[in-house]
Amino acid sequence: MTIDKALPYGEAAASFFTRVRAELDSREWRSAARTIEDNWDHFALTEPQVLLDAFTALPSEAFIETPSRLIEVDYLRYVASGAAPHAFRRRFNPAADTPSPDLPLRDRLFGITSRVAAHRSAGRIADAVADAVEARRVLDTADAEETAELRTALPHLTIHWAQALDVGDSPLAALEYEQTCAAAVATGQPRIARRAAASLAWMHAEQGRIHNARTWLDRATGFDVAIDRYDVPLLLAEALIAVDGLDTEKARRHLAAADQFVAGEYWAASLWLHALLSTSPEDIIITETVMTRETRRHVSRAVEPGAHRRQVALARWTLRVRRGTLQTPGGDDDRIPSAIAAERAYRQGRFADAQTVVSRLPKDELPPRLGAAVLLIAAASDLRLGRRDQAVDAFHRAHDMIQHEGLSMVFATIDACALKELAEASGLSVDSAVLQFLHDSTDDPRPAMPSLSRRERQVLALLASGMSNNEMAETLFITVNTLKSTVRNLYKKLGVHDRAEASDLAHRLGLDDGA
Structure with a gap:
């Protein structure tokens, strides 16, 4: 398959299109379709034409197998056309940035959903949530006849709203997923239904509502569709439930299956599960390395309030517990x-x-x-x-x-x-x-310590710093004799015999930061 139409793509878009063309030339159209879907959020608003060209290069079997791709093509044509985006923007109130009531429902919902995806992709979670709430309001107040015309397309829109609400920790997320699943079932779209059910299963599993999680897992796995990247939340939910039951072998199998796909919105959830399963020093080092890489890749999402920041905090907490170094991470005041x-x-x-x-x-x-x-x-x-x-x-x-x-x-x-x-x-x-x-679970169990005074914690931290007695006394503005007396009492409380043991305990408990 070759495409001779030259378009002024940016460097990233050109690289993406070259990859799609290579996969099509190799008669791997399913691989090409997955590549297009994986890059939807990246190019849908910035360079929709490259996605449109990639979609239209797919063979007819791709659209027979997954009719929803026709909706995506329709949307991309609307956004990528020379006149439509201009006309679309004219119908909006620039000051309020909200759709005009005279805009057709289809255009209004596609437009708002486009903004939801763009905000989510850029890490502007609060904006994505606000637009998702607005999209649901527009749909719920629309004329029934107009809504009926969109019956088949709606699950493909509402799944985006649900994901935005989910990432933003909105209490409305669960209901949006439920409505998406029901609408997808009613319109014979099992893949979208499974995707919504799997996402709900993960939400409940993360919160610890395991009975609800199992119910939605059963519903998700009941749809007879091939496993794909949208099953990541399903696999993560299975893994977390296994962790809760201390079946780490089963948990690792499910997590390994999830790792075969790009985690997408679930990159931070995956980090947390890897942290939960890091029970050896080698596991901890590997997970910490991956965490550093992934948080840098997703820095805009990692710092915004919501699920990503919460799950990264949980992953860091878990690793510090595994290491025995309990330092309070920065993050939300929640x-x-x-x-x-x-x-x-x-x-x-x-x-x-x-x-x-x-x-x-x-x-x-x-x-x-x-x-x-x-x-x-x-x-x-x-x-x-x-x-x-x-x-x-x-x-x-x-x-x-x-x-x-x-x-x-x-x-x-x-x-x-x-x-x-x-x-x-x-x-x-x-x-x-x-x-x-x-x-x-750890080679270095951490016993709970007896209560220490503020001065004793200061001395313990200084012992771990390697200071001499004279230096410590000078730092604390006390005499050396007073310091020695405090150290003796400290050793007795801790059940240690010398500076080395006390210093080691300080490091293990995270007291070497002077807390």
Whole structure:
């Protein structure tokens, strides 16, 4: 297959088109179609003509097999034509940047969806969410006859709205996915239906609502379509459920299957799962390297509030727990960083601080995964503070939540010693496989520390810095004798015998940053 039409593409577009042409020349039209789909978000607004030329170069079998491609071609013709974009823009109010009411419904929805995709691709998540909400409003208030004419095309639009809402952590995302799935089923489009169901399965799995996740997984796998890149959320949901059940071998199989495809919107979710499965020093190093590369590639998305930033924070948190270095990452002033700060305080022996942080979180309003983790931190902190009744109550609630949803991995939020004590104090059982996993998941288990004063934490951090006694005393504005007395008390509290052991413990617990 050769195409002799020369067009003034940019360098990236020309490279993309050359690849498509090479795949067509090799009679690999399905590979060419996947390449076009993979690059939709990149070129749909910036260089729609190259996508249009690539689509129209596909053989007729591509459109017989997937009729929705005709909708994509129709849209690209509209955007790429010399007159249509100009006329389209004229119908918009430049000040408000919203569609004029006299614009046909098809044009209004295609236009707004185009903006949704462009904002999402550029990492402008809040703008993408706002446009997705506007698109749904326009559809819901449209004339029924106009809506009926778009019946087949709508699932291909609403899936974009759902994804934007999903990435933006909007509570409307689940409903949009459900509506997309139902519309796709009603119009005989199983691939879109499976895509929406798989995305819903991941949403529920991430939040710890495992029963709901399984329901949508069953629905997604019930559609008889070949596996493709849109099954990444399905595979990630399967992997996360396996992690929760401590079946790491099964989890790795599903994650490896997901890794065969470009992660797309799920790049940060994939990082988090890799972090959860990093149980050896080698795994941790590899995952940290991949994380650095991926966050640089997706920097605009990684810094915007929403699912990507939250999942990157979760991945970093998980790796720091694996390493035993609990430093509070930068990020949103919301629930995830608060939970990270609470665990850090708990691991460092600042039990009152941990309790203060978790007391500010609306535990009854948190999704099961995060809610159970916060309750475990509260229980373990109360236990160390001698508040047995409060500890038992919090542990009961956490245990019920974990058992109900099958979130065994969440028990790793606290150390095995505290978990055993809480189980005994509450009369509840914890599967021996869970305790074994907690012991085996790291070569460097981190016991919870006794409560240290601010001065003792300062001394511990300085011990790890390698300063001499004179230098430390000078830094703290105290005498050497006072310093030595503090060090002796510190050794006793920590159960260590010398500076080397104390320094090692400081590094393991993240206290070498002076916290």
